[in-house]
Amino acid sequence: xxxxxxxxxxxxxxxxxxxxxxxxxxxxxxxxxxxxxxxxxxxxxxxxxxxxxxxxxxxxxxxxxxxxxxxxxxxxxxxxxxxxxxxxxxxxxxxxxxxxxxxxxxxxxxxxxxxxxxxxxxxxxxxxxxxxxxxxxxxxxxxxxxxxxxxxxxxxxxxxxxxxxxxxxxxxxxxxxxxxxxxxxxxxxxxxxxxxxxxxxxxxxxxxxxxxxxxxxxxxxxxxxxxxxxxxxxxxxxxxxxxxxxxxxxxxxxxxxxxxxxxxxxxxxxxxxxxxxxxxxxxxxxxxxxxxxxxxxxxxxxxxxxxxxxxxxxxxxxxxxxxxxxxxxxxxxxxxxxxxxxxxxxxxxxxxxxxxxxxxxxxxxxxxxxxxxxxxxxxxxxxxxxxxxxxxxxxxxxxxxxxxxxxxxxxxxxxxxxxxxxxxxxxxxxxxxxxxxxxxxxxxxxxxxxxxxxxxxxxxxxxxxxxxxxxxxxxxxxxxxxxxxxxxxxxxxxxxxxxxxxxxxxxxxxxxxxxxxxxxxxxxxxxxxxxxxxxxxxxxxxxxxxxxxxxxxxxxxxxxxxxxxxxxxxxxxxxxxxxxxxxxxxxxxxxxxxxxxxxxxxxxxxxxxxxxxxxxxxxxxxxxxxxxxxxxxxxxxxxxxxxxxxxxxxxxxxxxxxxxxxxxxxxxxxxxxxxxxxxxxxxx
Numbered sequence: 001x002x003x004x005x006x007x008x009x010x011x012x013x014x015x016x017x018x019x020x021x022x023x024x025x026x027x028x029x030x031x032x033x034x035x036x037x038x039x040x041x042x043x044x045x046x047x048x049x050x051x052x053x054x055x056x057x058x059x060x061x062x063x064x065x066x067x068x069x070x071x072x073x074x075x076x077x078x079x080x081x082x083x084x085x086x087x088x089x090x091x092x093x094x095x096x097x098x099x100x101x102x103x104x105x106x107x108x109x110x111x112x113x114x115x116x117x118x119x120x121x122x123x124x125x126x127x128x129x130x131x132x133x134x135x136x137x138x139x140x141x142x143x144x145x146x147x148x149x150x151x152x153x154x155x156x157x158x159x160x161x162x163x164x165x166x167x168x169x170x171x172x173x174x175x176x177x178x179x180x181x182x183x184x185x186x187x188x189x190x191x192x193x194x195x196x197x198x199x200x201x202x203x204x205x206x207x208x209x210x211x212x213x214x215x216x217x218x219x220x221x222x223x224x225x226x227x228x229x230x231x232x233x234x235x236x237x238x239x240x241x242x243x244x245x246x247x248x249x250x251x252x253x254x255x256x257x258x259x260x261x262x263x264x265x266x267x268x269x270x271x272x273x274x275x276x277x278x279x280x281x282x283x284x285x286x287x288x289x290x291x292x293x294x295x296x297x298x299x300x301x302x303x304x305x306x307x308x309x310x311x312x313x314x315x316x317x318x319x320x321x322x323x324x325x326x327x328x329x330x331x332x333x334x335x336x337x338x339x340x341x342x343x344x345x346x347x348x349x350x351x352x353x354x355x356x357x358x359x360x361x362x363x364x365x366x367x368x369x370x371x372x373x374x375x376x377x378x379x380x381x382x383x384x385x386x387x388x389x390x391x392x393x394x395x396x397x398x399x400x401x402x403x404x405x406x407x408x409x410x411x412x413x414x415x416x417x418x419x420x421x422x423x424x425x426x427x428x429x430x431x432x433x434x435x436x437x438x439x440x441x442x443x444x445x446x447x448x449x450x451x452x453x454x455x456x457x458x459x460x461x462x463x464x465x466x467x468x469x470x471x472x473x474x475x476x477x478x479x480x481x482x483x484x485x486x487x488x489x490x491x492x493x494x495x496x497x498x499x500x501x502x503x504x505x506x507x508x509x510x511x512x513x514x515x516x517x518x519x520x521x522x523x524x525x526x527x528x529x530x531x532x533x534x535x536x537x538x539x540x541x542x543x544x545x546x547x548x549x550x551x552x553x554x555x556x557x558x559x560x561x562x563x564x565x566x567x568x569x570x571x572x573x574x575x576x577x578x579x580x581x582x583x584x585x586x587x588x589x590x591x592x593x594x595x596x597x598x599x600x601x602x603x604x605x606x607x608x609x610x611x612x613x614x615x616x617x618x619x620x621x622x623x624x625x626x627x628x629x630x631x632x633x634x635x636x637x638x639x640x641x642x643x644x645x646x647x648x649x650x651x652x653x654x655x656x657x658x659x660x661x662x663x664x665x666x667x668x669x670x671x672x673x674x675x676x677x678x679x680x681x682x683x684x
Contacts, residue, residue, distance in 0.1 A: 001013060001063050002059050002060075002063045002064065002065065002066045002077070002079070003059065003063065004057045004059065004066075004068075006051065007021075007022060007053075007054075007055050007057075008020060008021040008055075008057075008068070009021075009057050009059075009066055009067075009068040009075070009077070011077060011079075013079070015034060016032065016033070016034050017032070017033055017038075018030070018031065018032040018033075019038070020068055020075050020077065022050075022053040022055040022068070022070040023049055023220060024049050024053075024220075024222065024233055024236055024237040025053065025070075025071055025222075025233050025236065026072045026073050026222055026223045026224060026233060027071075027073065027220060027221065027222035027223070027233055027237065028068070028070060028073065028085075028221055028222075029045065029193070029219075030075075030217070030218075030220070030221070031216055031217060031218045032216060032217040033215065033217070034136070034216075035215060038216060039215055039216060043194065043195055043218065043419075043449070043450070044181075044191060044193055044238045044449035044450040045193055045220060045237050045238060046238065046239055046453065047236060047237050047238065049236075049237060053070050053071065055068055055069060055070040056068070056069045057069075064078060064079035065077070065078035065079065066078075071088075071223075072087055072088035072223050072224075073085060073087060073088075073093070073188075073221070073222065073223035074087075081096070082096060083095070083096035084096065085188070085221055085223070087187055087188075087223045088223075091186075091187075093184075093187060093188040093221070093223055094188060095142060095143040096141070096142055096143070097141035097142060097143055097206065135213050135214055135215050135415060136213070136214055136215070137210070137211070137212055137213065137214075138194075138196075138198075138209075138210065138211040138217055139208060139209070139210050140208070140209040140210075140219070141206055141207065141208045141209075142206070142207040142208075143206070144202075144203060144204060144205055144206050144207050145186060146204060148164055148184055148185060148186055149162045149164055149185040149605055150162065150163045150164050150182050150183075150184055150202050151163065151182060151183050151184075151479060151482045151593065152179070152181050152182035152183055152479055152482035152483040153168060153178070153179060153180060153181070153182050153200075153479060153483055154177045154178050154179030154180070154447065154479065154480060154483045154485070155175070155176060155177035155178075155179070155447075155458070155460060155461075155476045155479070155480055156176055156476070156479075157175055157176065157463070157472050157476070158472060158475060158476075159468070159471040159472045159475050160475055160608055161475045161478050161479050161593060161608050162608065163182070163202055163479075165202060165203065165204065166201075166202050167199060167200070167201040167202070167203070168199065168200050168201075168202075169197075169198075169199055170192070170196070170198040170199055170200060170209075170210075170211070170418065171197045171198075171401075171403065171418065172394075172395035172417065172418055172420065172421065172446045172448070173395055173397070173401065174395060174397050174445070174461045174462055175460060175461030175462060175463055176395075176461070177421075177446045177447045177448070177458060177480075177485075178418055178448065179447055179448055179451075179480065179483040179484065179485055180192035180193075180194075180200070180448075180449060180483075181234060181238075181449055181482075182482070182483070183227050183230050183231065183482055185595070185605055187223060187224060187225065187230075188221060188222060188223050188224070188230065189221070189222045189224065189230040189231070189233070189234050190219065190220070190221050190222075191220040191221075191234065191238070191449060192209055192219055193218040193219055193220050193449070194211050194218050194219070195415075195416050195417065195418040195419045196211035196213055196414060196417070197211075197212050197213075197403045197413065197414050197415075197417050197418070198210040198211040198212050211415075212403075212404075212414050213412060213414035214415055215415075220237065227482075227595060227599055228596060228597075228599075231482070231484070231586075231587055231588065231589070231596075232586045232587055232588070235484065235586060235587025236587075238449055238450055238452075238453075238484055239450060239452060239453035240452060240453070240583065240584055240585070240586070240587045241452045241453070241455065241456075241486055241487050241584055242438070242439050242440055242441070242455050242584060243438075243439050243581065244439065244441060244487065244520075244583070245441060246573070246577070247279045247317050248279065248280070248521060249521075249569075249573055249576045249577065249580065250277055250278070250279030250280075250522070250569065250570060250573070251276075251277050251278050251279055251280075251522050251523075251524075251566050251569060251570075252280040252282065252319075252489075252521060252522065252523035253267070253268075253271070253278055253280065253281045253282065253524055253549075254281070254282035254284065254523060254524060254525040254549070255282075255524075255525060255526065255528070255545075255546060255548065255550075256284050256285075256495075256525070256526065256527040256528075256545065256546045257283075257284035257285065257286070257287075257543060257545050257546070258282075258284065258287075259300060259535055259541070259543075259545050260300045260301070260535075261300065261301045261302060261303065261304075261307050264281060264283060264307070265307060265310060265311075267281070267550060268281055268310075268311055268314060268316055269314075270550065270552075271316075271550075274563075276551065276563060276566060277566050277569070277570045278316055279315075279316065279317060280316065280317045280319055280387075280388070280523075281311065281316050281317075281318060281319070282319045282320075282321070282390060282525075283301075283318070283319070283320045284321050284390075285321040285392060285543070286542060286543040287301055287321070287540050288539075288540060289539040289540060290327050290329065290330045290357070290539070291325040291326060291330060291355075291356065291357065291359055292325060292326030292327045292330035292331075292332050292333055292336075292359070293331060293332070294332075294373065294376040294377055294380055294381075295380035296380070296381075297539045297540030297541075299539060299540065300540045301540070304381075304384040304385060304386070305384050305385050307385070308384060308385025308386065308387075309385060311385075312385070317387040317388060318385065318386050318387050318388075319386070319387065319388045319390050319443065320381055320386050320389060320390065321389075321390040321392050322377065322389050322390065322391055322392065323393050324361050324362040324364065324391075324393055324394070324424065325353055325355070325359035325361060325362075325393065325396075326342060326359055326360050326362060327356075327357045327358065327359050328351065328358045328359065332376070333360065336360075336362070336372065337350070337360065339368065339369075339372075340366065340368075340369075340409065341362060341363055341366060341368065341369035341372055342360035342361060342362060342363055342369075343360060343361040343362075343363050343396075343406055343407070343408060344363075344406070344407040344408075345405050345406060345407070346404070346405050346407060346412075347405050348405070352396070352398055352399065352406065353393075353396070353397065353398060353399045354399050355399075356542060356543075361393075361396045361398075363408050363409055364420055364421075364423035364424040364426075364427055365409050365410040365416065365420065365423045366408070366409040366423075369409075370423065370426065370427040370430070374427055374428070374430070374431035377389065377428070377431065378431060378435070382431075382432075382435065388441060388442060388443075389428050389442050389443070390442070390443040391421075391424050391425060391428065391442050391443065391444045391445065392445050394420070394421040394424050394425075394444050394445040394446040394447075395420065395421065395445070395446045396420060403417055418448040420446075420448075421444055421445075421446040421447050421448055421456070422447075422448050422450050422451050422454065424444065425442055425444050425447075425454035425455065425456045426454045428440070428442045428454075428455070429442070429453075429454035429455050440454075441457050441487070442454075442455050442456060442457065443457050443459060444456045444457065444458055444459075445458070445459060445461055446458070446461075447480075447485055449484060451485065452484055452485050452587075455487075456485065456487065457487040457488070457489060457520075457521055458485055458487065458488050458489075459488070459489045459491065459523070460473050460476050460488075460489075460490045460491070462495045462496060463490070463494050463495050463496075464494050464495070464496050464497045465493055465494030465496060465497040465498030465505060465508060465526065466494060466497065466508070467508060467511075467623060467624055467625050469494050470494070470508070470511065470515065470621075470623060471609075471623045473490045473515075474515065474609065474611070474621060474623065475608065476488075476490075477490065477519060477520075477591055477611075478589075478591060478592060478593050478611055481589025481590065481591055482589060482592065482593070482596075484587060486520060486583040486587065486588065486590050487520050487521065487590075488519070488520050488521075488590075488591075489516075489519055489520060489521035489522075489523045490516065490523075491523070491524075491525040491526050492509065492512045492516045492522075492523065492524045492525065492526070493505070493508060493509040493513075493524070493525075493526050493528075494512070495525065495526050495527055496526075497529075498526055498529065499528070499529040499530065499547075500528050500529070500547045500548065500553050500554055501530075504625060505554075506554045506555055506557075506558045507558075507625065507626075507661065508625075509554050509558060509562070510558050510561050510562060511621070511622045511661075511664070513562045513565050513566075514622070514664035515619075515621040517565040517566075517568055517569050517664075518591070518613040518617065518619045518621075518664075518666075519590075519591060519613075520580075520583075520590040520591065522566075522569050524549050524550075524551075525549065526549050527546040528546040528547035528548070528549055528553075529546070529547060530547055531544055531545070531546055531547070532544050532545045532546075532547075551566065557661075560662075561661065561662045564662070564682055564683045565682075565683065567682040568679065568680065568683050570682075571678070571679035571680075571681070571682050572676075572679050575614060575616070575617075575676060575679070576590075576614070578614070579613075579614035579615070582614075582615075590613070590614065591611050591612065591613055592611060592612050593605075593607070593608070593611060593612075594607045594610060594611065594612060594618070594633070595607075596612065597612050597615060597635070598635035598637055600637065601635045601652070603633060603635070603636075603652075604633075604635045607633050609621070609623060610633065615669075616668055616669045616672040616675075616676065617643075617666065617667075617668055617669075617676070618632075618634070618640065618666070618667040618668070618669075619664065619665070619666060620632045620659075620664070620665035620666075620667075621664055622659050622664055622665075627659065628658065628659050628661070629656060629657070630656070630657045630659045630665050631654055631655075631656055631657075632654065632655050632657045632665050632667070633653075633654050634649060634650075634651045634652070634653060634654075634655065634667060635651050635652070636651045637651055638651050638669050638670065638671065639651060639669075639670040639671070640667040640669065640670060641667065641668050641669075641670045641673040642657075642666075642667060643667065643668055643676075643680045643683075644663060644666070644680070644683070644684060648670050649667075662683070
């Protein structure tokens with residue numbers, strides 16, 4: 001039976017309820033459950049929306065078919081479960097897998113559980129199968145379009161941005177952040193609003209979403225006439241980043257790892273001595289006496305207040321690394337375990353990570369655990385002058401990724417696991433907010449849909465130091481922006497495998513610095529060779545340190561180029577501030593594929609090795625060793641000015657551009673060139 005209620009379309013039959021509900025402009029939220037009620041969990045859809053957006057609903061006299069229209073999107077469904085979405089011109093956006101199709105088998109037919117539940121509507125595109133864990137395994141299937149291009153979905157270590165043909169795990173790992181929102185070139189955006197561990201396949205013959213354990217189906221779809229309109233409609237329902245603080249738009253200095261207070265201050269003073277711009281300096285992990293103490297080891301960091309004051313006088317903000325690990329021998333472990341503040345295991349001992357000791361993870365889905373940890377961070381860091389926090393291990397990084405063995409307060413990791421980094425970032429956001437802070441930003445190693453609301457600056461994890469890796473980071477940064485995470489950064493030079501004496505690595509650092517100049521945040525980091533020994537066998541001295549990462553560590557030739565781009569970044573601050581305001585106000589990605597700004601140019605949808613930095617600057621990064629000549633496509637619809645030469649070139653064509661080591665091809669929209677011209681003096 002189909003019926004309407006409260007401006008929504010309902011389908012109810014044999015104990016199963018489905019709702020197609022207007023949810024934001026030109027958008028629907030679609031849910032299905034076999035329970036008596038929906039969970040009422042909004043997951044990523046946390047922003048308030050109007051009740052029904054004056055949607056129109058039509059139901060046939062037999063009540064066996066109906067349609068609902070909200071702005072420029074229409075959903076049609078019948079009693080047999082055939083579901084389709086159309087734009088205002090009647091063009092198909094997305095279509096549920098139809099029962100008449102015979103070229104794809106029922107994916108559950110060869111996997112009969114002891115008690116198998118298929119949606120009582122017998123929807124071929126949606127089936128709920130009994131799960132031994134108590135809830136359901138969910139499959140949702142849509143017809144594929146062979147000409148479709150799909151962008152977004154977060155952070156996967158691949159070197160392409162069009163995800164058509166890909167199969168992606170919906171789970172969090174070191175360097176993998178599943179953010180399940182995408183934009184299609186067919187004119188719609190889609191959010192899988194389910195934090196369960198699972199998978200999605202954008203295959204040639206079918207699109208299939210799977211959650212391994214869930215209580216209900218939940219997705220959101222929106223229609224728009226441009227990628228920008230789709231992105232902005234998504235931002236209105238899922239939230240936007242805060243306004244980025246001015247200091248964060250400059251250069252960040254980090255390494256694995258400054259071992260002592262004196263070493264860090266020496267580096268900071270050297271930046272000032274050389275007149276190099278620096279906004280943030282970072283204290284990496286194991287500056288603490290033991291995991292879970294959440295404080296400085298006094299032997300190596302004897303006076304944090306004095307250190308912070310000295311840095312602040314130089315105009316440098318201080319960031320410290322925080323891990324969610326709690327050593328079983330630390331002073332807080334028993335209290336946290338007794339109060340249920342740590343992640344539980346369904347099998348075996350409750351040790352979830354083994355690193356320099358047996359550790360449990362803080363359960364950041366638990367508000368009481370959030371408050372407990374924030375009080376420690378405030379007392380031991382914030383009150384001592386620390387400005388911002390680096391939230392490492394935010395997946396979290398289990399020693400064994402047996403997702404079915406772990407349990408949060410909100411449920412099993414199979415069911416809610418992808419919410420973990422959202423709660424982690426929220427902990428710091430809420431804590432700093434209570435201290436009167438605004439424009440809050442935290443560096444986080446993972447994310448899910450909605451993380452952006454809590455000031456999450458996501459970085460791409462412990463990646464290797466290679467040109468191949470840099471190519472992957474370009475694709476990742478662009479897809480993270482499309483997925484609704486506009487604050488993104490990466491370790492300049494990669495994290496592991498780089499030797500500061502290797503000429504190829506020096507070249508890589510130069511090319512990566514040029515790329516990072518035109519990223520949302522420009523941040524140096526890495527575990528460089530040659531490595532140094534630990535200072536001691538206990539406390540904060542247990543960990544060794546990598547070679548220097550400061551700009552002067554790579555030789556005079558590299559230093560001269562790197563510092564040029566550091567100064568260029570400073571010169572671009574006013575322009576960057578405008579782009580950050582757009583991200584805050586509308587959800588606009590700071591870096592984005594060419595099609596975002598030039599969607600009417602069909603060629604722009606095929607370009608995967610260039611991008612727009614804001615609305616006026618086109619960047620063609622150098623992504624291969626010894627590459628010094630670059631093919632560049634300039635989108636049609638405007639003229640472009642070479643930032644180095646001032647040459648004006650018509651759009652809509654490919655050109656060959658010289659790219660010596662000290663140059664990354666940069667083109668500025670000619671009608672905006674005068675506003676930015678002086679900034680590029682730093683690299684001419």
